Amino acid sequence: MALKVYTTNFGTYQWNPTPTFSPIFTPTTLRYKSPSPKLLEFSRSRRDVSVRGSNLVDEQQQIAFTEPENQLIDALIGIQGRGRSASPQQLSAVERAVQVLEGLEGVPEPTSSSLIEGRWQLMFTTRPQTASPIQRTFVGVDFFSVFQEIYLQTNDPRVSNIIKFSDAVGELKVEAAASIKDGKRILFQFDRAAFSFRFLPFKVPYPVPFRLLGDEAKGWLDTTYLSPSGDLRISRGNKGTTFVLQKKTEPRQRLLSAISTGAGVREAIDELISLQQNLNRDEKELQEGEWAMIWSSQVETDSWLENAGNGLMGIQIVKNGQIKFVVDILLGVRFSMIGRFVKSGNNIYEITMDDAAIIGGPFGYPIEMERKFNLELLYDDDKIRITRGYNNIVFVHLRMDGSKQK
Numbered sequence: 001m002a003l004k005v006y007t008t009n010f011g012t013y014q015w016n017p018t019p020t021f022s023p024i025f026t027p028t029t030l031r032y033k034s035p036s037p038k039l040l041e042f043s044r045s046r047r048d049v050s051v052r053g054s055n056l057v058d059e060q061q062q063i064a065f066t067e068p069e070n071q072l073i074d075a076l077i078g079i080q081g082r083g084r085s086a087s088p089q090q091l092s093a094v095e096r097a098v099q100v101l102e103g104l105e106g107v108p109e110p111t112s113s114s115l116i117e118g119r120w121q122l123m124f125t126t127r128p129q130t131a132s133p134i135q136r137t138f139v140g141v142d143f144f145s146v147f148q149e150i151y152l153q154t155n156d157p158r159v160s161n162i163i164k165f166s167d168a169v170g171e172l173k174v175e176a177a178a179s180i181k182d183g184k185r186i187l188f189q190f191d192r193a194a195f196s197f198r199f200l201p202f203k204v205p206y207p208v209p210f211r212l213l214g215d216e217a218k219g220w221l222d223t224t225y226l227s228p229s230g231d232l233r234i235s236r237g238n239k240g241t242t243f244v245l246q247k248k249t250e251p252r253q254r255l256l257s258a259i260s261t262g263a264g265v266r267e268a269i270d271e272l273i274s275l276q277q278n279l280n281r282d283e284k285e286l287q288e289g290e291w292a293m294i295w296s297s298q299v300e301t302d303s304w305l306e307n308a309g310n311g312l313m314g315i316q317i318v319k320n321g322q323i324k325f326v327v328d329i330l331l332g333v334r335f336s337m338i339g340r341f342v343k344s345g346n347n348i349y350e351i352t353m354d355d356a357a358i359i360g361g362p363f364g365y366p367i368e369m370e371r372k373f374n375l376e377l378l379y380d381d382d383k384i385r386i387t388r389g390y391n392n393i394v395f396v397h398l399r400m401d402g403s404k405q406k
Helices: 067-076 088-102 133-139 210-217 251-261 265-279 304-309
Strands: 003-006 040-042 049-051 118-125 145-151 158-166 170-180 185-197 203-205 218-226 232-237 242-246 289-296 315-319 322-330 333-345 348-360 363-380 384-388 394-399
Touching: 067 088, 067 232, 088 218, 088 232, 088 242, 185 210, 210 218, 251 265, 251 289, 251 384, 251 394, 265 363, 265 384, 304 322, 304 333, 304 363, 322 348, 333 363
Parallel strands: 003 363
Antiparallel strands: 040 049, 118 145, 118 242, 145 158, 158 170, 170 185, 185 203, 185 218, 218 232, 232 242, 289 315, 289 394, 315 322, 322 333, 333 348, 348 363, 363 384, 384 394
Protein backbone atom coordinates (compact mmCIF):
# COMPACT_ATOMS: atom_id res chain seq x y z
CA MET A 1 0.00 0.00 0.00
CA ALA A 2 1.35 3.40 -0.93
CA LEU A 3 1.85 6.08 1.66
CA LYS A 4 -0.70 8.86 1.24
CA VAL A 5 -0.04 12.48 2.10
CA TYR A 6 -2.41 15.26 1.04
CA THR A 7 -1.22 18.81 1.42
CA THR A 8 -2.38 22.24 0.40
CA ASN A 9 -0.80 25.63 0.85
CA PHE A 10 -2.51 25.81 4.27
CA GLY A 11 -0.24 23.09 5.61
CA THR A 12 -2.69 20.35 6.74
CA TYR A 13 -1.50 16.76 6.62
CA GLN A 14 -3.31 13.43 6.65
CA TRP A 15 -1.44 10.14 6.81
CA ASN A 16 -2.83 6.77 5.79
CA PRO A 17 -1.29 4.50 6.83
CA THR A 18 1.33 5.92 9.20
CA PRO A 19 4.69 4.38 8.23
CA THR A 20 7.54 3.59 10.53
CA PHE A 21 10.87 4.89 9.28
CA SER A 22 14.22 3.58 10.42
CA PRO A 23 16.54 5.97 12.31
CA ILE A 24 18.39 6.71 9.08
CA PHE A 25 15.54 9.01 8.12
CA THR A 26 15.89 11.14 11.24
CA PRO A 27 16.27 14.71 10.00
CA THR A 28 19.11 17.00 10.93
CA THR A 29 18.83 20.68 11.68
CA LEU A 30 18.98 22.98 8.67
CA ARG A 31 22.63 23.82 8.21
CA TYR A 32 22.17 27.49 7.50
CA LYS A 33 20.32 29.36 10.23
CA SER A 34 20.13 33.00 11.05
CA PRO A 35 18.19 35.00 13.60
CA SER A 36 14.90 36.48 12.45
CA PRO A 37 14.92 40.27 12.02
CA LYS A 38 13.45 42.92 9.81
CA LEU A 39 13.68 41.46 6.29
CA LEU A 40 11.70 38.25 6.66
CA GLU A 41 9.04 38.69 9.31
CA PHE A 42 7.27 35.65 10.73
CA SER A 43 3.81 35.59 12.19
CA ARG A 44 3.16 33.48 15.27
CA SER A 45 2.34 30.54 13.01
CA ARG A 46 5.67 31.08 11.17
CA ARG A 47 3.82 30.78 7.86
CA ASP A 48 3.41 34.36 6.70
CA VAL A 49 6.73 35.62 5.40
CA SER A 50 7.08 39.00 3.80
CA VAL A 51 10.06 40.36 1.90
CA ARG A 52 10.35 44.10 2.28
CA GLY A 53 12.22 46.54 0.13
CA SER A 54 15.08 48.48 1.67
CA ASN A 55 17.31 51.44 1.07
CA LEU A 56 20.48 49.37 1.40
CA VAL A 57 21.33 49.77 -2.26
CA ASP A 58 20.90 53.52 -2.09
CA GLU A 59 22.88 53.74 1.14
CA GLN A 60 25.84 51.69 -0.04
CA GLN A 61 28.42 52.92 -2.46
CA GLN A 62 27.90 51.10 -5.73
CA ILE A 63 30.79 48.97 -6.92
CA ALA A 64 31.76 49.40 -10.56
CA PHE A 65 33.53 46.35 -11.93
CA THR A 66 34.44 46.18 -15.61
CA GLU A 67 32.92 43.51 -17.82
CA PRO A 68 36.07 41.30 -17.76
CA GLU A 69 36.17 41.68 -13.97
CA ASN A 70 32.52 40.70 -13.75
CA GLN A 71 33.32 37.59 -15.81
CA LEU A 72 35.81 36.52 -13.16
CA ILE A 73 33.45 37.28 -10.29
CA ASP A 74 30.68 35.35 -12.04
CA ALA A 75 33.01 32.37 -12.41
CA LEU A 76 33.73 32.48 -8.67
CA ILE A 77 30.06 32.42 -7.63
CA GLY A 78 29.21 29.04 -6.16
CA ILE A 79 32.77 27.78 -5.67
CA GLN A 80 33.13 26.48 -2.13
CA GLY A 81 36.20 26.49 0.09
CA ARG A 82 37.81 29.32 -1.89
CA GLY A 83 38.71 26.80 -4.59
CA ARG A 84 39.19 23.63 -2.56
CA SER A 85 35.92 22.09 -3.78
CA ALA A 86 35.96 23.56 -7.29
CA SER A 87 35.12 21.24 -10.17
CA PRO A 88 37.41 21.03 -13.24
CA GLN A 89 34.85 23.10 -15.18
CA GLN A 90 34.80 25.78 -12.49
CA LEU A 91 38.59 25.91 -12.33
CA SER A 92 38.79 26.26 -16.12
CA ALA A 93 36.28 29.12 -16.09
CA VAL A 94 38.22 30.96 -13.39
CA GLU A 95 41.56 30.44 -15.12
CA ARG A 96 40.19 31.76 -18.43
CA ALA A 97 38.82 34.86 -16.73
CA VAL A 98 42.10 35.37 -14.86
CA GLN A 99 44.12 35.13 -18.07
CA VAL A 100 41.87 37.69 -19.77
CA LEU A 101 42.43 40.20 -16.97
CA GLU A 102 46.16 39.53 -16.84
CA GLY A 103 46.28 40.32 -20.55
CA LEU A 104 44.62 43.68 -20.02
CA GLU A 105 46.21 46.84 -18.74
CA GLY A 106 45.51 47.23 -15.06
CA VAL A 107 47.32 49.60 -12.73
CA PRO A 108 50.94 49.86 -13.93
CA GLU A 109 53.58 48.97 -11.32
CA PRO A 110 50.99 48.01 -8.69
CA THR A 111 53.54 47.67 -5.88
CA SER A 112 54.15 51.43 -6.12
CA SER A 113 50.46 52.29 -6.13
CA SER A 114 48.50 53.26 -3.05
CA LEU A 115 45.64 51.13 -4.39
CA ILE A 116 47.41 47.93 -3.33
CA GLU A 117 47.49 49.08 0.29
CA GLY A 118 44.89 47.86 2.76
CA ARG A 119 42.93 44.74 3.64
CA TRP A 120 41.98 42.32 0.86
CA GLN A 121 39.54 39.44 1.19
CA LEU A 122 40.69 36.15 -0.33
CA MET A 123 37.98 34.89 -2.69
CA PHE A 124 39.83 32.09 -4.48
CA THR A 125 43.13 30.24 -4.52
CA THR A 126 44.22 27.48 -6.88
CA ARG A 127 46.29 25.64 -4.30
CA PRO A 128 44.89 26.01 -0.75
CA GLN A 129 46.93 22.94 0.28
CA THR A 130 50.21 24.87 -0.02
CA ALA A 131 49.66 26.80 3.22
CA SER A 132 50.76 25.59 6.64
CA PRO A 133 48.62 22.80 8.21
CA ILE A 134 46.77 25.23 10.47
CA GLN A 135 46.20 27.82 7.74
CA ARG A 136 45.26 25.08 5.28
CA THR A 137 42.55 23.83 7.63
CA PHE A 138 40.98 27.28 7.88
CA VAL A 139 41.39 28.54 4.30
CA GLY A 140 39.18 25.79 2.86
CA VAL A 141 36.33 26.46 5.31
CA ASP A 142 33.75 28.99 4.11
CA PHE A 143 32.60 29.70 7.66
CA PHE A 144 35.84 31.64 8.23
CA SER A 145 36.87 34.79 6.37
CA VAL A 146 40.41 35.03 5.01
CA PHE A 147 42.16 38.34 4.40
CA GLN A 148 45.53 39.65 3.30
CA GLU A 149 46.82 43.02 4.47
CA ILE A 150 49.48 44.87 2.48
CA TYR A 151 51.20 47.96 3.82
CA LEU A 152 54.33 48.91 1.88
CA GLN A 153 54.52 52.69 2.20
CA THR A 154 55.57 52.68 5.86
CA ASN A 155 58.75 52.45 7.91
CA ASP A 156 57.90 48.79 8.60
CA PRO A 157 56.53 47.34 5.32
CA ARG A 158 54.46 44.24 5.96
CA VAL A 159 52.28 41.59 4.35
CA SER A 160 49.93 39.73 6.70
CA ASN A 161 47.58 36.78 6.22
CA ILE A 162 44.54 36.87 8.48
CA ILE A 163 41.96 34.20 9.23
CA LYS A 164 38.92 35.70 10.93
CA PHE A 165 36.91 33.13 12.85
CA SER A 166 34.07 35.52 13.75
CA ASP A 167 33.52 38.89 15.37
CA ALA A 168 32.83 37.14 18.66
CA VAL A 169 35.79 34.72 18.60
CA GLY A 170 38.70 36.57 17.00
CA GLU A 171 41.37 35.91 14.39
CA LEU A 172 44.76 34.44 13.50
CA LYS A 173 47.28 36.87 12.03
CA VAL A 174 50.49 35.66 10.37
CA GLU A 175 52.83 38.57 9.58
CA ALA A 176 55.81 38.92 7.24
CA ALA A 177 58.39 41.64 6.76
CA ALA A 178 58.09 42.86 3.16
CA SER A 179 60.10 44.73 0.56
CA ILE A 180 59.48 45.79 -3.03
CA LYS A 181 61.66 44.12 -5.66
CA ASP A 182 60.07 45.74 -8.72
CA GLY A 183 56.78 47.12 -10.00
CA LYS A 184 55.01 43.79 -9.57
CA ARG A 185 56.91 41.66 -7.04
CA ILE A 186 56.85 41.84 -3.25
CA LEU A 187 59.45 39.88 -1.29
CA PHE A 188 58.47 38.72 2.18
CA GLN A 189 59.67 36.67 5.15
CA PHE A 190 57.28 35.49 7.85
CA ASP A 191 58.53 36.44 11.28
CA ARG A 192 55.64 36.49 13.75
CA ALA A 193 52.10 35.27 14.26
CA ALA A 194 49.49 35.01 16.97
CA PHE A 195 45.86 34.23 17.73
CA SER A 196 43.81 37.16 19.02
CA PHE A 197 40.75 35.88 20.87
CA ARG A 198 38.05 38.30 22.02
CA PHE A 199 37.64 36.46 25.29
CA LEU A 200 41.35 36.68 26.22
CA PRO A 201 43.24 39.86 27.19
CA PHE A 202 46.44 38.53 25.60
CA LYS A 203 47.55 36.99 22.29
CA VAL A 204 48.26 33.26 21.91
CA PRO A 205 51.46 32.53 19.94
CA TYR A 206 51.11 30.68 16.64
CA PRO A 207 53.04 27.39 17.01
CA VAL A 208 55.52 27.82 14.14
CA PRO A 209 59.24 28.62 14.78
CA PHE A 210 59.79 31.02 11.87
CA ARG A 211 63.45 31.64 12.78
CA LEU A 212 64.23 27.95 12.40
CA LEU A 213 62.53 27.66 9.02
CA GLY A 214 65.14 29.68 7.16
CA ASP A 215 64.32 29.98 3.46
CA GLU A 216 61.03 28.11 4.01
CA ALA A 217 59.67 31.25 5.70
CA LYS A 218 60.58 33.36 2.65
CA GLY A 219 58.64 33.93 -0.53
CA TRP A 220 57.47 36.38 -3.13
CA LEU A 221 54.14 37.59 -4.47
CA ASP A 222 53.57 39.00 -7.96
CA THR A 223 50.54 41.20 -8.59
CA THR A 224 49.56 40.35 -12.16
CA TYR A 225 46.42 42.49 -12.20
CA LEU A 226 45.26 45.38 -10.04
CA SER A 227 41.99 46.99 -11.06
CA PRO A 228 41.96 50.76 -11.65
CA SER A 229 39.23 50.95 -8.99
CA GLY A 230 41.52 49.24 -6.49
CA ASP A 231 38.81 46.70 -5.63
CA LEU A 232 40.10 43.57 -7.41
CA ARG A 233 43.55 42.00 -7.42
CA ILE A 234 45.10 38.90 -8.97
CA SER A 235 48.40 37.67 -7.57
CA ARG A 236 50.65 34.69 -8.16
CA GLY A 237 52.96 33.29 -5.49
CA ASN A 238 56.33 31.58 -5.43
CA LYS A 239 54.68 28.16 -4.98
CA GLY A 240 52.71 28.50 -8.21
CA THR A 241 49.50 29.55 -6.48
CA THR A 242 47.03 31.97 -8.06
CA PHE A 243 45.08 34.24 -5.72
CA VAL A 244 41.97 36.31 -6.41
CA LEU A 245 41.31 38.98 -3.79
CA GLN A 246 38.81 41.80 -3.42
CA LYS A 247 38.54 44.87 -1.25
CA LYS A 248 34.83 45.15 -1.97
CA THR A 249 32.44 42.35 -2.81
CA GLU A 250 29.30 42.41 -4.90
CA PRO A 251 25.83 41.59 -3.48
CA ARG A 252 25.75 37.94 -4.57
CA GLN A 253 29.09 37.32 -2.91
CA ARG A 254 27.86 38.97 0.26
CA LEU A 255 24.77 36.75 0.28
CA LEU A 256 26.77 33.53 -0.09
CA SER A 257 29.18 34.69 2.60
CA ALA A 258 26.28 35.49 4.92
CA ILE A 259 24.78 32.04 4.36
CA SER A 260 28.14 30.40 5.10
CA THR A 261 28.57 32.28 8.37
CA GLY A 262 24.88 32.32 9.33
CA ALA A 263 24.87 36.07 9.97
CA GLY A 264 23.11 38.83 8.03
CA VAL A 265 21.37 36.54 5.54
CA ARG A 266 18.10 38.44 5.43
CA GLU A 267 19.83 41.78 4.97
CA ALA A 268 21.86 40.31 2.10
CA ILE A 269 18.70 38.93 0.47
CA ASP A 270 17.03 42.31 0.86
CA GLU A 271 19.97 44.05 -0.79
CA LEU A 272 20.05 41.65 -3.74
CA ILE A 273 16.31 41.85 -4.40
CA SER A 274 16.35 45.64 -4.17
CA LEU A 275 19.28 45.84 -6.55
CA GLN A 276 17.53 43.79 -9.23
CA GLN A 277 14.32 45.76 -8.80
CA ASN A 278 16.24 49.00 -9.32
CA LEU A 279 18.23 47.80 -12.32
CA ASN A 280 15.82 45.47 -14.09
CA ARG A 281 12.06 45.64 -14.00
CA ASP A 282 11.54 43.07 -16.76
CA GLU A 283 9.62 39.87 -16.24
CA LYS A 284 11.75 37.10 -14.73
CA GLU A 285 11.52 33.56 -16.03
CA LEU A 286 11.97 30.32 -14.11
CA GLN A 287 15.29 29.14 -15.55
CA GLU A 288 15.93 25.52 -16.36
CA GLY A 289 18.77 23.65 -14.66
CA GLU A 290 19.78 21.94 -11.44
CA TRP A 291 19.54 24.14 -8.35
CA ALA A 292 20.73 23.27 -4.84
CA MET A 293 18.75 24.65 -1.91
CA ILE A 294 21.32 26.41 0.31
CA TRP A 295 19.07 28.43 2.63
CA SER A 296 15.42 28.80 3.60
CA SER A 297 13.53 31.05 5.98
CA GLN A 298 12.07 28.03 7.78
CA VAL A 299 14.10 25.46 9.67
CA GLU A 300 13.47 21.78 9.15
CA THR A 301 10.67 20.05 11.04
CA ASP A 302 10.71 16.68 12.78
CA SER A 303 9.27 15.01 9.69
CA TRP A 304 11.97 14.04 7.20
CA LEU A 305 9.38 13.36 4.50
CA GLU A 306 7.70 16.71 5.06
CA ASN A 307 11.05 18.50 4.75
CA ALA A 308 11.83 16.73 1.48
CA GLY A 309 8.37 17.37 0.06
CA ASN A 310 8.54 21.05 0.98
CA GLY A 311 11.88 21.49 -0.79
CA LEU A 312 13.74 22.20 2.46
CA MET A 313 16.67 20.05 1.37
CA GLY A 314 18.31 18.61 -1.72
CA ILE A 315 18.25 19.56 -5.40
CA GLN A 316 15.55 21.20 -7.49
CA ILE A 317 15.55 20.35 -11.20
CA VAL A 318 13.61 22.52 -13.67
CA LYS A 319 13.20 21.25 -17.21
CA ASN A 320 10.57 21.21 -19.96
CA GLY A 321 7.76 22.61 -17.85
CA GLN A 322 8.41 20.20 -14.99
CA ILE A 323 9.93 20.76 -11.57
CA LYS A 324 11.51 17.97 -9.54
CA PHE A 325 12.71 17.72 -5.93
CA VAL A 326 15.53 15.21 -5.37
CA VAL A 327 16.99 14.36 -1.97
CA ASP A 328 19.75 11.79 -1.48
CA ILE A 329 18.95 9.67 1.57
CA LEU A 330 21.92 7.35 1.54
CA LEU A 331 24.08 5.70 -1.08
CA GLY A 332 21.79 4.59 -3.91
CA VAL A 333 18.55 5.67 -2.20
CA ARG A 334 16.80 8.97 -2.84
CA PHE A 335 13.50 10.79 -2.50
CA SER A 336 11.99 12.13 -5.72
CA MET A 337 8.93 14.31 -6.27
CA ILE A 338 7.88 15.59 -9.69
CA GLY A 339 5.38 18.27 -10.58
CA ARG A 340 4.38 20.85 -13.15
CA PHE A 341 4.43 24.64 -13.25
CA VAL A 342 2.39 27.19 -15.15
CA LYS A 343 3.03 30.93 -15.18
CA SER A 344 0.00 32.70 -13.75
CA GLY A 345 1.12 36.29 -13.19
CA ASN A 346 3.96 38.75 -12.81
CA ASN A 347 6.86 36.50 -11.69
CA ILE A 348 4.29 34.05 -10.26
CA TYR A 349 4.02 30.34 -11.08
CA GLU A 350 1.37 27.82 -10.06
CA ILE A 351 3.12 24.65 -8.89
CA THR A 352 1.50 21.22 -8.60
CA MET A 353 3.69 18.44 -7.12
CA ASP A 354 1.95 15.06 -7.22
CA ASP A 355 4.39 12.29 -8.24
CA ALA A 356 6.53 11.25 -5.26
CA ALA A 357 8.53 8.13 -4.48
CA ILE A 358 11.47 6.79 -2.54
CA ILE A 359 13.77 5.18 -5.10
CA GLY A 360 16.51 2.62 -4.59
CA GLY A 361 18.19 1.41 -7.75
CA PRO A 362 15.54 0.00 -10.10
CA PHE A 363 12.94 -0.15 -7.32
CA GLY A 364 10.61 2.57 -6.05
CA TYR A 365 8.16 2.98 -3.18
CA PRO A 366 5.39 5.31 -4.38
CA ILE A 367 4.05 7.99 -2.07
CA GLU A 368 0.69 9.60 -2.75
CA MET A 369 1.72 13.12 -1.84
CA GLU A 370 0.40 16.36 -3.29
CA ARG A 371 1.52 19.97 -3.00
CA LYS A 372 -0.22 22.93 -4.62
CA PHE A 373 1.22 26.39 -4.10
CA ASN A 374 2.31 29.57 -5.81
CA LEU A 375 6.00 30.22 -6.41
CA GLU A 376 7.15 33.83 -6.71
CA LEU A 377 10.49 34.73 -8.28
CA LEU A 378 12.06 37.40 -6.08
CA TYR A 379 15.54 37.36 -7.64
CA ASP A 380 16.97 35.40 -10.53
CA ASP A 381 20.21 35.23 -12.51
CA ASP A 382 22.39 32.52 -14.03
CA LYS A 383 23.85 31.52 -10.66
CA ILE A 384 21.45 32.40 -7.84
CA ARG A 385 17.68 32.24 -7.49
CA ILE A 386 15.55 33.56 -4.61
CA THR A 387 11.91 32.48 -4.45
CA ARG A 388 8.93 32.48 -2.13
CA GLY A 389 7.20 29.13 -2.29
CA TYR A 390 5.22 26.66 -0.23
CA ASN A 391 3.78 28.17 2.98
CA ASN A 392 5.44 31.48 2.02
CA ILE A 393 8.87 30.03 2.75
CA VAL A 394 11.70 32.02 1.15
CA PHE A 395 14.37 29.88 -0.55
CA VAL A 396 17.85 30.59 -1.89
CA HIS A 397 19.02 28.20 -4.61
CA LEU A 398 22.44 27.96 -6.22
CA ARG A 399 22.86 26.62 -9.76
CA MET A 400 24.77 23.35 -9.81
CA ASP A 401 24.92 22.29 -13.47
CA GLY A 402 26.65 25.36 -14.92
CA SER A 403 24.14 25.67 -17.77
CA LYS A 404 22.59 28.97 -18.75
CA GLN A 405 19.05 29.28 -19.93
CA LYS A 406 17.71 32.64 -20.98
